[in-house]
Amino acid sequence: MKSPTSRAVNGVYLPVLVLLLLAATLSSQAQYIEIRVSTKFILNGSSQPPTGGYTTSNQWRQAIDTANAGNARFGRGFRYQYPSFDGSVNGYSQYYNLDQSEAVPFEYSIRTNAAQTGWRADALNVYIVNRNLGPAGNEWCAGWASNPEDALANYAPYNTMNGRIAVFCAGVQGAPGSELSIVAHEFGHHMGLIHTWADDRVADTVVDADPTVCEQPGVPDWCSCKFNNTLARAAQLGWSAAVLRVATNNIMSYHCDNDLDFDLTEGQLDRWADIARRYLASEMTGVTYFVDRNNAQGGNDGYSTNPYRLVQTGVTAATATSGNIVMIRPGNYDEQFTISKPVTLRATRSGWVTIGKP
Ligand SMILES: [Zn+2]
Structure with missing residues:
Protein backbone atom coordinates (compact mmCIF):
# COMPACT_ATOMS: atom_id res chain seq x y z
CA MET A 1 0.00 0.00 0.00
CA TYR A 32 5.62 -2.02 3.14
CA ILE A 33 6.19 -5.00 0.91
CA GLU A 34 2.94 -6.86 1.51
CA ILE A 35 2.92 -10.63 1.06
CA ARG A 36 -0.42 -12.01 -0.10
CA VAL A 37 -1.51 -15.22 1.64
CA SER A 38 -4.07 -17.69 0.24
CA THR A 39 -5.33 -20.62 2.31
CA LYS A 40 -7.19 -23.67 1.07
CA PHE A 41 -8.62 -26.73 2.85
CA ILE A 42 -8.05 -30.28 1.71
CA LEU A 43 -11.35 -32.21 2.06
CA ASN A 44 -11.67 -35.84 3.08
CA GLY A 45 -13.52 -38.55 1.12
CA SER A 46 -16.84 -37.27 2.51
CA SER A 47 -16.04 -33.74 1.31
CA GLN A 48 -15.53 -32.59 4.91
CA PRO A 49 -12.77 -30.12 5.87
CA PRO A 50 -10.31 -30.79 8.67
CA THR A 51 -11.05 -29.17 12.03
CA GLY A 52 -8.73 -27.23 14.32
CA GLY A 53 -7.52 -23.75 15.17
CA TYR A 54 -5.91 -23.11 11.80
CA THR A 55 -9.22 -23.53 10.00
CA THR A 56 -10.47 -20.35 11.71
CA SER A 57 -9.85 -16.78 10.63
CA ASN A 58 -9.37 -15.74 14.26
CA GLN A 59 -6.41 -18.06 14.77
CA TRP A 60 -4.91 -16.94 11.47
CA ARG A 61 -5.27 -13.27 12.34
CA GLN A 62 -3.51 -13.82 15.68
CA ALA A 63 -0.72 -15.77 14.00
CA ILE A 64 -0.28 -13.15 11.26
CA ASP A 65 -0.25 -10.40 13.90
CA THR A 66 2.46 -12.34 15.77
CA ALA A 67 4.50 -12.79 12.59
CA ASN A 68 4.10 -9.14 11.65
CA ALA A 69 5.18 -7.99 15.11
CA GLY A 70 8.40 -9.82 14.28
CA ASN A 71 8.54 -8.20 10.85
CA ALA A 72 8.17 -4.80 12.53
CA ARG A 73 11.11 -5.61 14.84
CA PHE A 74 13.23 -6.75 11.91
CA GLY A 75 12.77 -3.40 10.14
CA ARG A 76 12.99 -4.74 6.58
CA GLY A 77 9.55 -3.52 5.54
CA PHE A 78 7.86 -6.90 4.96
CA ARG A 79 4.30 -7.56 6.14
CA TYR A 80 2.04 -10.58 5.69
CA GLN A 81 -1.54 -9.86 4.71
CA TYR A 82 -4.33 -11.68 6.51
CA PRO A 83 -5.07 -14.77 4.48
CA SER A 84 -7.69 -14.93 1.82
CA PHE A 85 -9.69 -18.12 2.38
CA ASP A 86 -9.88 -19.38 -1.16
CA GLY A 87 -12.07 -22.41 -0.76
CA SER A 88 -11.72 -26.16 -0.43
CA VAL A 89 -10.09 -28.78 -2.58
CA ASN A 90 -12.13 -31.80 -3.64
CA GLY A 91 -10.53 -34.87 -5.15
CA TYR A 92 -7.42 -34.75 -2.96
CA SER A 93 -8.69 -36.87 -0.05
CA GLN A 94 -5.67 -39.15 -0.38
CA TYR A 95 -3.72 -36.19 1.06
CA TYR A 96 -6.20 -35.38 3.85
CA ASN A 97 -3.71 -37.19 6.07
CA LEU A 98 -0.44 -36.20 4.42
CA ASP A 99 2.56 -38.31 5.37
CA GLN A 100 6.20 -37.37 4.98
CA SER A 101 6.71 -39.23 1.71
CA GLU A 102 3.75 -37.45 0.11
CA ALA A 103 5.00 -33.90 0.67
CA VAL A 104 6.78 -33.37 -2.65
CA PRO A 105 4.26 -35.27 -4.84
CA PHE A 106 1.50 -33.28 -3.12
CA GLU A 107 3.11 -29.96 -3.94
CA TYR A 108 3.77 -30.97 -7.52
CA SER A 109 0.20 -32.19 -7.99
CA ILE A 110 -1.30 -29.11 -6.35
CA ARG A 111 0.67 -26.73 -8.52
CA THR A 112 0.10 -28.56 -11.78
CA ASN A 113 -3.67 -28.72 -11.17
CA ALA A 114 -4.18 -25.09 -10.24
CA ALA A 115 -7.77 -24.86 -11.49
CA GLN A 116 -8.81 -27.70 -9.19
CA THR A 117 -6.65 -26.77 -6.21
CA GLY A 118 -6.97 -22.98 -6.13
CA TRP A 119 -3.23 -22.53 -6.52
CA ARG A 120 -2.41 -18.85 -7.03
CA ALA A 121 0.77 -17.61 -8.66
CA ASP A 122 0.28 -14.23 -6.95
CA ALA A 123 0.19 -15.43 -3.32
CA LEU A 124 1.86 -17.55 -0.67
CA ASN A 125 -0.23 -20.71 -0.96
CA VAL A 126 -1.15 -22.45 2.28
CA TYR A 127 -2.95 -25.80 2.34
CA ILE A 128 -4.64 -27.02 5.53
CA VAL A 129 -4.80 -30.78 6.02
CA ASN A 130 -5.97 -33.07 8.81
CA ARG A 131 -2.58 -34.62 9.58
CA ASN A 132 0.83 -33.62 8.27
CA LEU A 133 4.30 -35.25 8.15
CA GLY A 134 5.36 -38.44 9.90
CA PRO A 135 4.98 -42.04 8.71
CA ALA A 136 2.07 -43.26 6.57
CA GLY A 137 -0.81 -44.39 8.74
CA ASN A 138 0.55 -42.60 11.82
CA GLU A 139 0.87 -39.06 10.56
CA TRP A 140 1.82 -36.15 12.81
CA CYS A 141 0.25 -32.76 13.31
CA ALA A 142 2.91 -30.35 12.11
CA GLY A 143 3.66 -27.64 9.58
CA TRP A 144 6.17 -27.49 6.74
CA ALA A 145 7.07 -25.22 3.87
CA SER A 146 9.31 -25.98 0.92
CA ASN A 147 12.44 -24.00 0.10
CA PRO A 148 12.15 -21.78 -3.00
CA GLU A 149 15.85 -22.10 -3.63
CA ASP A 150 15.99 -25.81 -4.21
CA ALA A 151 13.41 -28.08 -2.62
CA LEU A 152 11.72 -29.92 -5.48
CA ALA A 153 14.85 -29.77 -7.58
CA ASN A 154 16.20 -32.57 -5.42
CA TYR A 155 13.23 -34.84 -5.99
CA ALA A 156 13.07 -36.31 -9.48
CA PRO A 157 10.67 -36.62 -11.27
CA TYR A 158 9.26 -33.51 -9.60
CA ASN A 159 12.29 -31.40 -10.39
CA THR A 160 10.82 -28.93 -12.83
CA MET A 161 9.95 -26.39 -10.14
CA ASN A 162 11.36 -24.94 -6.97
CA GLY A 163 9.47 -25.17 -3.68
CA ARG A 164 6.67 -22.69 -3.06
CA ILE A 165 4.09 -24.11 -0.68
CA ALA A 166 3.22 -24.17 3.03
CA VAL A 167 1.15 -26.94 4.60
CA PHE A 168 -0.33 -26.97 8.10
CA CYS A 169 -2.11 -29.61 10.11
CA ALA A 170 -5.38 -27.90 11.11
CA GLY A 171 -4.73 -28.41 14.82
CA VAL A 172 -1.00 -27.76 14.87
CA GLN A 173 0.18 -26.56 18.28
CA GLY A 174 3.85 -25.72 17.99
CA ALA A 175 6.24 -25.76 20.94
CA PRO A 176 4.94 -24.36 24.27
CA GLY A 177 4.79 -20.57 24.05
CA SER A 178 5.21 -20.79 20.29
CA GLU A 179 1.67 -21.77 19.33
CA LEU A 180 1.16 -18.69 17.18
CA SER A 181 4.71 -18.12 15.94
CA ILE A 182 4.65 -21.48 14.16
CA VAL A 183 3.27 -19.54 11.18
CA ALA A 184 6.25 -17.16 11.33
CA HIS A 185 8.53 -20.24 11.42
CA GLU A 186 6.95 -21.99 8.42
CA PHE A 187 6.67 -18.76 6.46
CA GLY A 188 10.35 -18.23 7.31
CA HIS A 189 11.05 -21.50 5.47
CA HIS A 190 8.97 -20.19 2.59
CA MET A 191 11.27 -17.13 2.51
CA GLY A 192 14.21 -19.51 2.14
CA LEU A 193 15.32 -19.73 5.77
CA ILE A 194 16.68 -23.02 7.07
CA HIS A 195 16.79 -24.50 10.58
CA THR A 196 19.56 -23.03 12.71
CA TRP A 197 21.03 -26.41 13.68
CA ALA A 198 21.55 -27.30 10.01
CA ASP A 199 23.64 -25.60 7.33
CA ASP A 200 21.39 -22.58 6.95
CA ARG A 201 23.49 -20.94 4.19
CA VAL A 202 23.83 -17.80 6.32
CA ALA A 203 27.23 -16.53 7.47
CA ASP A 204 26.31 -14.75 10.70
CA THR A 205 24.38 -17.51 12.45
CA VAL A 206 25.93 -20.01 14.83
CA VAL A 207 25.10 -23.71 14.52
CA ASP A 208 22.68 -24.55 17.30
CA ALA A 209 22.47 -27.87 19.17
CA ASP A 210 20.22 -30.39 17.44
CA PRO A 211 16.81 -30.03 19.14
CA THR A 212 15.38 -33.23 17.71
CA VAL A 213 17.33 -35.36 20.19
CA CYS A 214 15.12 -33.79 22.87
CA GLU A 215 11.83 -34.34 21.08
CA GLN A 216 11.68 -38.00 21.97
CA PRO A 217 9.38 -40.09 24.13
CA GLY A 218 10.81 -40.32 27.62
CA VAL A 219 12.39 -36.88 27.61
CA PRO A 220 10.31 -35.20 30.33
CA ASP A 221 10.79 -31.54 29.36
CA TRP A 222 11.62 -30.95 25.71
CA CYS A 223 11.90 -27.17 26.17
CA SER A 224 14.45 -27.37 28.98
CA CYS A 225 16.33 -30.14 27.20
CA LYS A 226 16.77 -28.01 24.09
CA PHE A 227 17.68 -24.89 26.05
CA ASN A 228 20.22 -26.72 28.20
CA ASN A 229 21.85 -28.33 25.17
CA THR A 230 22.18 -24.90 23.57
CA LEU A 231 23.62 -23.50 26.81
CA ALA A 232 26.21 -26.26 26.89
CA ARG A 233 27.13 -25.60 23.27
CA ALA A 234 27.42 -21.86 23.98
CA ALA A 235 29.80 -22.56 26.87
CA GLN A 236 31.83 -24.99 24.78
CA LEU A 237 32.19 -22.61 21.84
CA GLY A 238 32.42 -19.37 23.81
CA TRP A 239 29.33 -17.65 22.44
CA SER A 240 28.62 -14.16 23.76
CA ALA A 241 25.39 -13.49 25.61
CA ALA A 242 24.06 -11.73 22.50
CA VAL A 243 24.86 -14.70 20.28
CA LEU A 244 23.24 -17.08 22.76
CA ARG A 245 20.15 -14.91 22.88
CA VAL A 246 19.64 -14.78 19.12
CA ALA A 247 20.22 -18.56 18.95
CA THR A 248 17.55 -19.35 21.54
CA ASN A 249 15.13 -16.71 20.23
CA ASN A 250 15.66 -17.57 16.59
CA ILE A 251 12.36 -18.26 14.86
CA MET A 252 14.12 -20.88 12.72
CA SER A 253 15.08 -22.84 15.85
CA TYR A 254 12.77 -25.21 17.73
CA HIS A 255 13.22 -23.34 21.01
CA CYS A 256 10.07 -22.68 23.04
CA ASP A 257 8.42 -19.41 24.10
CA ASN A 258 9.01 -17.66 20.81
CA ASP A 259 5.61 -16.01 20.35
CA LEU A 260 6.59 -12.64 21.78
CA ASP A 261 10.24 -12.00 21.06
CA PHE A 262 11.54 -14.25 18.29
CA ASP A 263 14.44 -12.93 16.29
CA LEU A 264 16.43 -13.36 13.08
CA THR A 265 20.00 -12.30 12.31
CA GLU A 266 20.82 -9.68 9.70
CA GLY A 267 22.21 -12.46 7.51
CA GLN A 268 18.94 -14.37 7.70
CA LEU A 269 17.03 -11.19 6.83
CA ASP A 270 19.34 -10.56 3.87
CA ARG A 271 18.74 -14.09 2.62
CA TRP A 272 14.97 -13.62 3.04
CA ALA A 273 15.03 -10.43 0.94
CA ASP A 274 17.15 -12.02 -1.80
CA ILE A 275 15.03 -15.18 -2.00
CA ALA A 276 11.88 -13.07 -2.11
CA ARG A 277 13.20 -10.99 -5.02
CA ARG A 278 14.64 -13.95 -6.95
CA TYR A 279 11.83 -16.50 -6.58
CA LEU A 280 8.76 -15.02 -4.90
CA ALA A 281 8.30 -11.53 -6.33
CA SER A 282 4.92 -12.44 -7.83
CA GLU A 283 3.55 -13.11 -4.33
CA MET A 284 4.21 -9.64 -2.96
ZN1 LIG B 1 10.99 -25.85 10.43
Whole structure:
Protein backbone atom coordinates (compact mmCIF):
# COMPACT_ATOMS: atom_id res chain seq x y z
CA MET A 1 0.00 0.00 0.00
CA LYS A 2 1.32 3.35 -0.94
CA SER A 3 0.81 6.21 1.43
CA PRO A 4 -0.18 9.59 -0.04
CA THR A 5 2.60 11.17 1.99
CA SER A 6 5.19 9.18 0.06
CA ARG A 7 4.57 11.67 -2.74
CA ALA A 8 6.48 14.12 -0.57
CA VAL A 9 9.68 12.63 -1.93
CA ASN A 10 8.68 13.31 -5.55
CA GLY A 11 11.36 15.31 -7.27
CA VAL A 12 13.22 15.97 -4.07
CA TYR A 13 16.81 16.88 -4.66
CA LEU A 14 19.02 16.14 -1.72
CA PRO A 15 22.13 18.32 -1.75
CA VAL A 16 22.43 18.49 2.01
CA LEU A 17 22.89 16.06 4.82
CA VAL A 18 19.95 13.82 5.39
CA LEU A 19 19.99 11.49 8.35
CA LEU A 20 18.11 8.26 8.04
CA LEU A 21 17.19 6.87 11.39
CA LEU A 22 17.40 3.11 11.68
CA ALA A 23 14.67 1.64 9.54
CA ALA A 24 13.24 5.08 8.93
CA THR A 25 11.85 6.15 5.59
CA LEU A 26 11.63 9.44 3.79
CA SER A 27 7.87 9.51 4.21
CA SER A 28 6.00 9.82 7.46
CA GLN A 29 4.31 6.48 6.88
CA ALA A 30 6.37 3.47 5.93
CA GLN A 31 5.64 1.72 2.69
CA TYR A 32 5.62 -2.02 3.14
CA ILE A 33 6.19 -5.00 0.91
CA GLU A 34 2.94 -6.86 1.51
CA ILE A 35 2.92 -10.63 1.06
CA ARG A 36 -0.42 -12.01 -0.10
CA VAL A 37 -1.51 -15.22 1.64
CA SER A 38 -4.07 -17.69 0.24
CA THR A 39 -5.33 -20.62 2.31
CA LYS A 40 -7.19 -23.67 1.07
CA PHE A 41 -8.62 -26.73 2.85
CA ILE A 42 -8.05 -30.28 1.71
CA LEU A 43 -11.35 -32.21 2.06
CA ASN A 44 -11.67 -35.84 3.08
CA GLY A 45 -13.52 -38.55 1.12
CA SER A 46 -16.84 -37.27 2.51
CA SER A 47 -16.04 -33.74 1.31
CA GLN A 48 -15.53 -32.59 4.91
CA PRO A 49 -12.77 -30.12 5.87
CA PRO A 50 -10.31 -30.79 8.67
CA THR A 51 -11.05 -29.17 12.03
CA GLY A 52 -8.73 -27.23 14.32
CA GLY A 53 -7.52 -23.75 15.17
CA TYR A 54 -5.91 -23.11 11.80
CA THR A 55 -9.22 -23.53 10.00
CA THR A 56 -10.47 -20.35 11.71
CA SER A 57 -9.85 -16.78 10.63
CA ASN A 58 -9.37 -15.74 14.26
CA GLN A 59 -6.41 -18.06 14.77
CA TRP A 60 -4.91 -16.94 11.47
CA ARG A 61 -5.27 -13.27 12.34
CA GLN A 62 -3.51 -13.82 15.68
CA ALA A 63 -0.72 -15.77 14.00
CA ILE A 64 -0.28 -13.15 11.26
CA ASP A 65 -0.25 -10.40 13.90
CA THR A 66 2.46 -12.34 15.77
CA ALA A 67 4.50 -12.79 12.59
CA ASN A 68 4.10 -9.14 11.65
CA ALA A 69 5.18 -7.99 15.11
CA GLY A 70 8.40 -9.82 14.28
CA ASN A 71 8.54 -8.20 10.85
CA ALA A 72 8.17 -4.80 12.53
CA ARG A 73 11.11 -5.61 14.84
CA PHE A 74 13.23 -6.75 11.91
CA GLY A 75 12.77 -3.40 10.14
CA ARG A 76 12.99 -4.74 6.58
CA GLY A 77 9.55 -3.52 5.54
CA PHE A 78 7.86 -6.90 4.96
CA ARG A 79 4.30 -7.56 6.14
CA TYR A 80 2.04 -10.58 5.69
CA GLN A 81 -1.54 -9.86 4.71
CA TYR A 82 -4.33 -11.68 6.51
CA PRO A 83 -5.07 -14.77 4.48
CA SER A 84 -7.69 -14.93 1.82
CA PHE A 85 -9.69 -18.12 2.38
CA ASP A 86 -9.88 -19.38 -1.16
CA GLY A 87 -12.07 -22.41 -0.76
CA SER A 88 -11.72 -26.16 -0.43
CA VAL A 89 -10.09 -28.78 -2.58
CA ASN A 90 -12.13 -31.80 -3.64
CA GLY A 91 -10.53 -34.87 -5.15
CA TYR A 92 -7.42 -34.75 -2.96
CA SER A 93 -8.69 -36.87 -0.05
CA GLN A 94 -5.67 -39.15 -0.38
CA TYR A 95 -3.72 -36.19 1.06
CA TYR A 96 -6.20 -35.38 3.85
CA ASN A 97 -3.71 -37.19 6.07
CA LEU A 98 -0.44 -36.20 4.42
CA ASP A 99 2.56 -38.31 5.37
CA GLN A 100 6.20 -37.37 4.98
CA SER A 101 6.71 -39.23 1.71
CA GLU A 102 3.75 -37.45 0.11
CA ALA A 103 5.00 -33.90 0.67
CA VAL A 104 6.78 -33.37 -2.65
CA PRO A 105 4.26 -35.27 -4.84
CA PHE A 106 1.50 -33.28 -3.12
CA GLU A 107 3.11 -29.96 -3.94
CA TYR A 108 3.77 -30.97 -7.52
CA SER A 109 0.20 -32.19 -7.99
CA ILE A 110 -1.30 -29.11 -6.35
CA ARG A 111 0.67 -26.73 -8.52
CA THR A 112 0.10 -28.56 -11.78
CA ASN A 113 -3.67 -28.72 -11.17
CA ALA A 114 -4.18 -25.09 -10.24
CA ALA A 115 -7.77 -24.86 -11.49
CA GLN A 116 -8.81 -27.70 -9.19
CA THR A 117 -6.65 -26.77 -6.21
CA GLY A 118 -6.97 -22.98 -6.13
CA TRP A 119 -3.23 -22.53 -6.52
CA ARG A 120 -2.41 -18.85 -7.03
CA ALA A 121 0.77 -17.61 -8.66
CA ASP A 122 0.28 -14.23 -6.95
CA ALA A 123 0.19 -15.43 -3.32
CA LEU A 124 1.86 -17.55 -0.67
CA ASN A 125 -0.23 -20.71 -0.96
CA VAL A 126 -1.15 -22.45 2.28
CA TYR A 127 -2.95 -25.80 2.34
CA ILE A 128 -4.64 -27.02 5.53
CA VAL A 129 -4.80 -30.78 6.02
CA ASN A 130 -5.97 -33.07 8.81
CA ARG A 131 -2.58 -34.62 9.58
CA ASN A 132 0.83 -33.62 8.27
CA LEU A 133 4.30 -35.25 8.15
CA GLY A 134 5.36 -38.44 9.90
CA PRO A 135 4.98 -42.04 8.71
CA ALA A 136 2.07 -43.26 6.57
CA GLY A 137 -0.81 -44.39 8.74
CA ASN A 138 0.55 -42.60 11.82
CA GLU A 139 0.87 -39.06 10.56
CA TRP A 140 1.82 -36.15 12.81
CA CYS A 141 0.25 -32.76 13.31
CA ALA A 142 2.91 -30.35 12.11
CA GLY A 143 3.66 -27.64 9.58
CA TRP A 144 6.17 -27.49 6.74
CA ALA A 145 7.07 -25.22 3.87
CA SER A 146 9.31 -25.98 0.92
CA ASN A 147 12.44 -24.00 0.10
CA PRO A 148 12.15 -21.78 -3.00
CA GLU A 149 15.85 -22.10 -3.63
CA ASP A 150 15.99 -25.81 -4.21
CA ALA A 151 13.41 -28.08 -2.62
CA LEU A 152 11.72 -29.92 -5.48
CA ALA A 153 14.85 -29.77 -7.58
CA ASN A 154 16.20 -32.57 -5.42
CA TYR A 155 13.23 -34.84 -5.99
CA ALA A 156 13.07 -36.31 -9.48
CA PRO A 157 10.67 -36.62 -11.27
CA TYR A 158 9.26 -33.51 -9.60
CA ASN A 159 12.29 -31.40 -10.39
CA THR A 160 10.82 -28.93 -12.83
CA MET A 161 9.95 -26.39 -10.14
CA ASN A 162 11.36 -24.94 -6.97
CA GLY A 163 9.47 -25.17 -3.68
CA ARG A 164 6.67 -22.69 -3.06
CA ILE A 165 4.09 -24.11 -0.68
CA ALA A 166 3.22 -24.17 3.03
CA VAL A 167 1.15 -26.94 4.60
CA PHE A 168 -0.33 -26.97 8.10
CA CYS A 169 -2.11 -29.61 10.11
CA ALA A 170 -5.38 -27.90 11.11
CA GLY A 171 -4.73 -28.41 14.82
CA VAL A 172 -1.00 -27.76 14.87
CA GLN A 173 0.18 -26.56 18.28
CA GLY A 174 3.85 -25.72 17.99
CA ALA A 175 6.24 -25.76 20.94
CA PRO A 176 4.94 -24.36 24.27
CA GLY A 177 4.79 -20.57 24.05
CA SER A 178 5.21 -20.79 20.29
CA GLU A 179 1.67 -21.77 19.33
CA LEU A 180 1.16 -18.69 17.18
CA SER A 181 4.71 -18.12 15.94
CA ILE A 182 4.65 -21.48 14.16
CA VAL A 183 3.27 -19.54 11.18
CA ALA A 184 6.25 -17.16 11.33
CA HIS A 185 8.53 -20.24 11.42
CA GLU A 186 6.95 -21.99 8.42
CA PHE A 187 6.67 -18.76 6.46
CA GLY A 188 10.35 -18.23 7.31
CA HIS A 189 11.05 -21.50 5.47
CA HIS A 190 8.97 -20.19 2.59
CA MET A 191 11.27 -17.13 2.51
CA GLY A 192 14.21 -19.51 2.14
CA LEU A 193 15.32 -19.73 5.77
CA ILE A 194 16.68 -23.02 7.07
CA HIS A 195 16.79 -24.50 10.58
CA THR A 196 19.56 -23.03 12.71
CA TRP A 197 21.03 -26.41 13.68
CA ALA A 198 21.55 -27.30 10.01
CA ASP A 199 23.64 -25.60 7.33
CA ASP A 200 21.39 -22.58 6.95
CA ARG A 201 23.49 -20.94 4.19
CA VAL A 202 23.83 -17.80 6.32
CA ALA A 203 27.23 -16.53 7.47
CA ASP A 204 26.31 -14.75 10.70
CA THR A 205 24.38 -17.51 12.45
CA VAL A 206 25.93 -20.01 14.83
CA VAL A 207 25.10 -23.71 14.52
CA ASP A 208 22.68 -24.55 17.30
CA ALA A 209 22.47 -27.87 19.17
CA ASP A 210 20.22 -30.39 17.44
CA PRO A 211 16.81 -30.03 19.14
CA THR A 212 15.38 -33.23 17.71
CA VAL A 213 17.33 -35.36 20.19
CA CYS A 214 15.12 -33.79 22.87
CA GLU A 215 11.83 -34.34 21.08
CA GLN A 216 11.68 -38.00 21.97
CA PRO A 217 9.38 -40.09 24.13
CA GLY A 218 10.81 -40.32 27.62
CA VAL A 219 12.39 -36.88 27.61
CA PRO A 220 10.31 -35.20 30.33
CA ASP A 221 10.79 -31.54 29.36
CA TRP A 222 11.62 -30.95 25.71
CA CYS A 223 11.90 -27.17 26.17
CA SER A 224 14.45 -27.37 28.98
CA CYS A 225 16.33 -30.14 27.20
CA LYS A 226 16.77 -28.01 24.09
CA PHE A 227 17.68 -24.89 26.05
CA ASN A 228 20.22 -26.72 28.20
CA ASN A 229 21.85 -28.33 25.17
CA THR A 230 22.18 -24.90 23.57
CA LEU A 231 23.62 -23.50 26.81
CA ALA A 232 26.21 -26.26 26.89
CA ARG A 233 27.13 -25.60 23.27
CA ALA A 234 27.42 -21.86 23.98
CA ALA A 235 29.80 -22.56 26.87
CA GLN A 236 31.83 -24.99 24.78
CA LEU A 237 32.19 -22.61 21.84
CA GLY A 238 32.42 -19.37 23.81
CA TRP A 239 29.33 -17.65 22.44
CA SER A 240 28.62 -14.16 23.76
CA ALA A 241 25.39 -13.49 25.61
CA ALA A 242 24.06 -11.73 22.50
CA VAL A 243 24.86 -14.70 20.28
CA LEU A 244 23.24 -17.08 22.76
CA ARG A 245 20.15 -14.91 22.88
CA VAL A 246 19.64 -14.78 19.12
CA ALA A 247 20.22 -18.56 18.95
CA THR A 248 17.55 -19.35 21.54
CA ASN A 249 15.13 -16.71 20.23
CA ASN A 250 15.66 -17.57 16.59
CA ILE A 251 12.36 -18.26 14.86
CA MET A 252 14.12 -20.88 12.72
CA SER A 253 15.08 -22.84 15.85
CA TYR A 254 12.77 -25.21 17.73
CA HIS A 255 13.22 -23.34 21.01
CA CYS A 256 10.07 -22.68 23.04
CA ASP A 257 8.42 -19.41 24.10
CA ASN A 258 9.01 -17.66 20.81
CA ASP A 259 5.61 -16.01 20.35
CA LEU A 260 6.59 -12.64 21.78
CA ASP A 261 10.24 -12.00 21.06
CA PHE A 262 11.54 -14.25 18.29
CA ASP A 263 14.44 -12.93 16.29
CA LEU A 264 16.43 -13.36 13.08
CA THR A 265 20.00 -12.30 12.31
CA GLU A 266 20.82 -9.68 9.70
CA GLY A 267 22.21 -12.46 7.51
CA GLN A 268 18.94 -14.37 7.70
CA LEU A 269 17.03 -11.19 6.83
CA ASP A 270 19.34 -10.56 3.87
CA ARG A 271 18.74 -14.09 2.62
CA TRP A 272 14.97 -13.62 3.04
CA ALA A 273 15.03 -10.43 0.94
CA ASP A 274 17.15 -12.02 -1.80
CA ILE A 275 15.03 -15.18 -2.00
CA ALA A 276 11.88 -13.07 -2.11
CA ARG A 277 13.20 -10.99 -5.02
CA ARG A 278 14.64 -13.95 -6.95
CA TYR A 279 11.83 -16.50 -6.58
CA LEU A 280 8.76 -15.02 -4.90
CA ALA A 281 8.30 -11.53 -6.33
CA SER A 282 4.92 -12.44 -7.83
CA GLU A 283 3.55 -13.11 -4.33
CA MET A 284 4.21 -9.64 -2.96
CA THR A 285 3.88 -5.96 -3.70
CA GLY A 286 7.57 -5.18 -4.12
CA VAL A 287 11.17 -6.32 -3.81
CA THR A 288 14.34 -5.14 -2.04
CA TYR A 289 17.43 -3.63 -3.65
CA PHE A 290 20.57 -3.37 -1.52
CA VAL A 291 23.10 -0.53 -1.53
CA ASP A 292 26.51 -0.69 0.15
CA ARG A 293 29.13 1.96 -0.55
CA ASN A 294 31.78 -0.43 0.78
CA ASN A 295 31.01 -3.26 -1.63
CA ALA A 296 34.34 -4.19 -3.13
CA GLN A 297 32.76 -6.29 -5.90
CA GLY A 298 31.15 -4.91 -9.02
CA GLY A 299 27.95 -3.93 -7.29
CA ASN A 300 25.85 -4.70 -10.31
CA ASP A 301 22.78 -6.63 -9.27
CA GLY A 302 21.50 -5.12 -6.03
CA TYR A 303 21.18 -8.43 -4.22
CA SER A 304 22.60 -8.48 -0.68
CA THR A 305 25.53 -10.52 -1.97
CA ASN A 306 26.54 -7.84 -4.49
CA PRO A 307 24.79 -4.58 -3.59
CA TYR A 308 24.88 -1.39 -5.64
CA ARG A 309 27.46 1.10 -4.46
CA LEU A 310 25.40 4.26 -5.01
CA VAL A 311 22.03 5.16 -3.55
CA GLN A 312 21.20 6.62 -6.96
CA THR A 313 21.64 3.23 -8.61
CA GLY A 314 19.38 1.60 -6.03
CA VAL A 315 16.74 4.30 -6.42
CA THR A 316 16.82 4.00 -10.21
CA ALA A 317 16.36 0.22 -10.00
CA ALA A 318 13.68 0.43 -7.32
CA THR A 319 11.59 3.05 -9.12
CA ALA A 320 11.48 1.11 -12.40
CA THR A 321 8.40 -0.56 -10.89
CA SER A 322 6.32 0.47 -7.89
CA GLY A 323 6.38 -0.74 -4.30
CA ASN A 324 10.07 -1.53 -3.95
CA ILE A 325 12.45 -0.81 -1.07
CA VAL A 326 16.06 0.40 -1.17
CA MET A 327 17.96 -1.09 1.79
CA ILE A 328 21.09 0.95 2.51
CA ARG A 329 24.05 -0.45 4.46
CA PRO A 330 25.64 1.70 7.17
CA GLY A 331 27.98 4.48 6.11
CA ASN A 332 28.10 7.98 4.67
CA TYR A 333 26.96 8.36 1.09
CA ASP A 334 28.46 11.58 -0.22
CA GLU A 335 26.35 11.79 -3.32
CA GLN A 336 23.60 13.91 -4.79
CA PHE A 337 20.69 12.06 -6.30
CA THR A 338 17.21 12.63 -7.64
CA ILE A 339 14.10 10.72 -6.64
CA SER A 340 11.37 11.20 -9.21
CA LYS A 341 8.88 8.54 -8.11
CA PRO A 342 7.67 7.31 -4.70
CA VAL A 343 10.14 4.88 -3.16
CA THR A 344 11.04 3.75 0.35
CA LEU A 345 14.60 4.02 1.62
CA ARG A 346 15.53 1.92 4.65
CA ALA A 347 18.61 1.32 6.76
CA THR A 348 19.35 -1.96 8.49
CA ARG A 349 19.37 -2.36 12.29
CA SER A 350 23.14 -2.68 12.22
CA GLY A 351 24.15 0.97 11.90
CA TRP A 352 23.59 4.54 10.74
CA VAL A 353 23.23 5.76 7.20
CA THR A 354 23.99 9.37 6.31
CA ILE A 355 23.57 10.92 2.88
CA GLY A 356 25.41 14.04 1.76
CA LYS A 357 28.58 15.72 2.98
CA PRO A 358 29.71 14.17 6.28
ZN1 LIG B 1 10.99 -25.85 10.43
